[in-house]
Amino acid sequence: MIQKVVGSLEEAVAGVFDGATVMIGGFGEAGSPIELIHALIDSGAKDLTVVSNNTGSGEVGLAALIANRRVRKMICSFPRTANSTVFPELYKKGEIELELVPQGTLAERIRAGGAGIPAFYTPASVNTPLAEGKEHRVFKGNTFVLEEGIRADFSLVKAHRADRFGNLVYNKTARNFGPIMCMAANTAIVQVKEVVEAGTLDPEQVVTPGIFVQRVVEIAHPAHESELVAAKRRYPW
Amino acid sequence: MIQKVVGSLEEAVAGVFDGATVMIGGFGEAGSPIELIHALIDSGAKDLTVVSNNTGSGEVGLAALIANRRVRKMICSFPRTANSTVFPELYKKGEIELELVPQGTLAERIRAGGAGIPAFYTPASVNTPLAEGKEHRVFKGNTFVLEEGIRADFSLVKAHRADRFGNLVYNKTARNFGPIMCMAANTAIVQVKEVVEAGTLDPEQVVTPGIFVQRVVEIAHPAHESELVAAKRRYPW
């Protein structure tokens, strides 16, 4: 019987190796899989390349992963947000790499990785510093830049509900990068508020079909990043 | 007030011009917008380039559009199905053009057209006659072929329910090409079984957001293509 639900956060993040590429879902705190990130910190994995839209807030979640020196390189669109001090400080000291990618290009590169598309052309960033050194090409009179798909060894994603097959539904704008990051990872690891019986999720309403998901862990009451940041919490506690 | 629902099939297909590129949804009869196709025949538009997975059955729907000599060129993956005689006969006589595209490449080209991606690389068709004359390129040791996005002037699509904003949900495997064809058309025209009040469709469950849809027409009791074919019906009746 197919059973993708695992019993613990430790099992969920097992096997993340040093040097792995890890995608981490979320747009700000919405959709950020904070418990999975903390479990990844506990696992000790280091030298990671992390793909995520932002770089976290305060000293919890993604910011804590960075603060604990587990991240060699960030691939993201917006590393500078409110209450984001950990990444900027390390970056200014030259202690972490940054690959800055326009948000839509980042999303499409992730989707391409998941869809078996090695590269595609996009108009975004043409004539800007972010397109420098990249191949340019004209289609029907307009100039586009070549961008490559990204795949990850692991993705950490937060969704709303899952069944044992790994079918997922999300909550509101916490959906953001979750579905495409599940597609693009060899091992997509998902925390959900609730695991439901097979057949509970309407097949018309499944957002991420289970084929894109390898492990599910139930975290019924996930922490709110903003509350932890406001309380100046720091992980490990 | 935004009101994409129109009152008649005639209004729905108004403006389809001679020489237009028209995408037509459906995989076999599932999702085939038969009433919209018949209205397109009635409109008189000709010299069309039609993008659709198949070429229709019997002498109704897409097959009738072809039989009525409105189609100059078909772009499709499988023009030869059970009860499909109209296209093969014209093709053998050299009276209709065919661009044969692998099904996944067809879907991705349509999605790319809708997503503003002018071209992408895919592994499908490499080393086959369908890749001849196309640009090849190696990424990470594997060979891929360059394929261009397709856009349409109009798409004809069948969905299940819509609201006045054009938000859509579909029915089972009749979803197939509908969502991507709505994305890829300047004017996406959709027939639905039921128009519902704004707010009735759960925002989590909308499959095609209304931004991709320009016109909606309610056809509460659409014909079943297979029944029409079995009864040897021919359009125009």
Add this chain to the structure above:
Amino acid sequence: MVDQAPKGWTMNEVAQKLALDIPDGSYVNLGIGIPELVADHVPEGRELIYHTENGLLGMGPVPSPGTEDPELINAGKKPVTALPGAAYFHHADSFAMIRGQHLDVCVLGALQISGKGDLANWSTGEPGAIPAVGGAMDLVAGVKHIYVISQHTTKTGEAKIVRECTYPLTGKGVVSRIYTNLAIIEVQPGGLYVLEMAPGVTKEYLQAQTDAPLVGFP
């Protein structure tokens, strides 16, 4: 002439004028900050649909205190609401809307705008600064009409409308119109055409506040 500087319109008034120029039924993306003011001024009888690139069409106003949901936010990561007829979607679909030219209008702020419609609004290019681009480059490359809303000059009085942008570009030749406290300016192939000037603003004063040449006036 600078010593009797006209104040021009308030940014609220500018937002109101910009809102008047967005046709009924448009799909609109509003940048973070001043652009958000536009939503407060949609004329009676018009219905606009707001897109936020983090995955929502049909974004509604700020929720009443106590009803905020940390999983229902806008691109500025602030709580919002969803109106009847809204839809959620993932990031690749959201930017397919943008890149695929399905959005009608995007209103953005600016650091610099050139006379040819080049826009710089993401980085001052200072060494050591943390670069952050977000969705700005995708928006200017994909949305049909890019409107800039901004003070006419910087806080220290330097021109924002320049001959050539000195900051790194967000996009080249992308801006359609510029709405400032002093004037509404259209970017045309021949140059910058002034459509309207704020009360008390003269051609000479406006040009003095503008580095790029203004080639037409109302």
Add this chain to the structure above:
Amino acid sequence: MVDQAPKGWTMNEVAQKLALDIPDGSYVNLGIGIPELVADHVPEGRELIYHTENGLLGMGPVPSPGTEDPELINAGKKPVTALPGAAYFHHADSFAMIRGQHLDVCVLGALQISGKGDLANWSTGEPGAIPAVGGAMDLVAGVKHIYVISQHTTKTGEAKIVRECTYPLTGKGVVSRIYTNLAIIEVQPGGLYVLEMAPGVTKEYLQAQTDAPLVGFP
């Protein structure tokens, strides 16, 4: 040796052997026709998830008469059912699963298979024939393991397992295993290795029915 030709396995028996080689929990796409037999032989205790490229994961058996839904069909356009835990999706997402190497096994029929695993299964290349490819080229390019199930020779006794395909290719070097009425053959870098032969089939007989050289036997 041909005059005492062994019949070999029935295609049902071949399908049963193939089904045994698909691990528990696999995502599987079955081609139209003989490949569909595989679904009838999944060993007790294993759970496979069937994908049909027209937009369904979790495809179930043929519906009972009278319960067919013309909008719930498989890639062969025949009525099917959806099991608990199924999901519907659009064509681009469906082929993202295929191209993105998310499917474990695809079972296909063949016109010809070469000794290097080249597959021809969509066209005999006859002039005047209506070409039709469907999803076959995407499947062979994207699915992790391509298994062919087929009669060992054509109806007229010609070899299907050939040195070089003469029909237009579906894909080059894509086939992992060949399951026929006479043998189970693995395509390895060094050539075709026979894993198992049907009762009564000798090495000599099998090679005589096979144009490509068989380089290893059980």
